[in-house]
Amino acid sequence: MTIGLTLSIDAMGGDHAPDAILAGVNQFAHENPQARFILHGDQAVLVRLLAGLPYAETASEVRHAADIVPMDAKPSQAMRKKGTSMWNAIASVKAGEAAAVVSAGNTGALMAIAHLQLRTMEGLHRPAITASWPTPKGHCVVLDVGANVDSDPDQLVDFAIMGEAFARALYGMERPTIGLLNVGSEDVKGHEDIREAMRLLRLYGATLNLDVHGFVEGNDISMGKTDVVVTDGFTGNIALKTAEGAARLVGAFLKEALTSSPLAMAGALLASFGLKKLKDRMDPSSSNGGVFLGLNGLVIKSHGGTDARGFANAMAVGARLAASSYMTQVADNLLRLSAARAAAQVQAQATAAAEGA
Incomplete structure (x- = not known):
């Protein structure tokens, strides 16, 4: 997977940068000795920290x-500041020096700068951010989770195409099922745009051989009812943050219960192996690494407050995508979708002409 792989790293982005970022690079480098890294940031600081991280030091070039x-910078301000660690990290992907960029920095700024430098793929309305949601079966791909506050029906169809290809590339799913997030599973539920999106998704999905399940509700995401769940960025981001908060709350309740008495602590000791496995599955760091889908280059967004393990997991997402045929699959499907949309428009015009005659 990592033969010849080079990742571009925004070493200064994130709440705990650069320490946690470089520690994550060191962990990933230890597990993937053939990978190489371009680290962007304050050279003096990075070189000093790398001296205590042998795997990262050996495999890294510091620029x-x-x-x-800043984490609170407005995207418009960030776009005007060329030469930042984030700008330069993305530029390395644009120049073909790296297969993907990984950053824990400001999400809005990262999307704005990436969009400015890399542009969207041909035939795509807007890019989207995806998240990998843990389920009993493995993972559910959810998008958009923050790139677009609202999305029209055509954009939701684009998201479905990108999410389906992402699920196949990252998780090896042969034919991922697709659901559209709604307030109910019945076809009559939801506002006009969401119902139109489902109509288009079924129409074009047949042409593109997509497995369209139908509408799904919020509780269906965690249960893994479908492999891909499509929604707008406003709803998706709220759902994501709600799920992360719920996971942390359950973890806190569990810790409180297991330390409430000597008997409970003894029981926790006996069940320590199972509890560790549960903790790992509930930890948001285990699924860290949102991807900006639809750009002419791979951009991976790590949680801003990530630790070393979480950042290494985000790097692993970039590595798996870089080694896959994801970009080709999406480009091919977008071309086919454009043809299907053109054919549908011609048919609609012909029908309207016949009815007016």
Whole structure:
């Protein structure tokens, strides 16, 4: 997977950068000795930290960036500041020096700068951010989770195409099932745009050989009712943050219960192996690494507050996608979708003409 792989790293992005970022690079480098990294940030600081991280130090090239993008910066401000660690990290992907960029920095700024430099793939309305949701079966791919506050029916169809290809590339799913998030599973539920999106998804899905399940509700995401769940960025981001908060709350309740008495602590000790497995599955770091889908280059967004393990997991997402045929699959499906949309428009015009005659 990592033969010849080079990842571009925004070493200064994130709440705990650069320490947690470099520690994550070191962990990933230890597990993937053939991978190489371009680290963008304050050269003096990075070189000093790398001295205590032998795996990362051996595999990394440090490139100085005199400025950073603050976590609270507005996207419009970040786009005007060329030469930041984030800007330079994305530029390395644009120049073909790296297969993917990984950053834990400001999400809005990362999307804006990536969009400016890499542009969207031909035939695509807007890019989207995806998240991998743990389920009893493995993972559910959810998008959009924050790139677009609202999305029209055509854009939701685009998201379905990208999410389906992403699920096949990252998780090896042969024919992922697709659901459209709604307030109910019945066809009559939801507002007009969401019902139109389902009509289009079924229409074009037949042409593209997509497995369209239908509408799904919020509780269906975690239960893995479908492999891909499509929604707008406003709803998706709220759902994602709600699920992460619920996971942390359950973890806190569980810890409180298991330390409430000597008997409970003894029981926890006996069940320590199973409890560790549960903790790992509930930890948001285990599924860290949202991907900006639809750009002419791979951009991986790590949680801003990630630790080393979480950042290494985000890097692993970039590595798996870089080694897959994801970009080709999406490009091919977008071309087929454009043809299907054109054919549908011609048919609609012909029908309207016949009815008017």
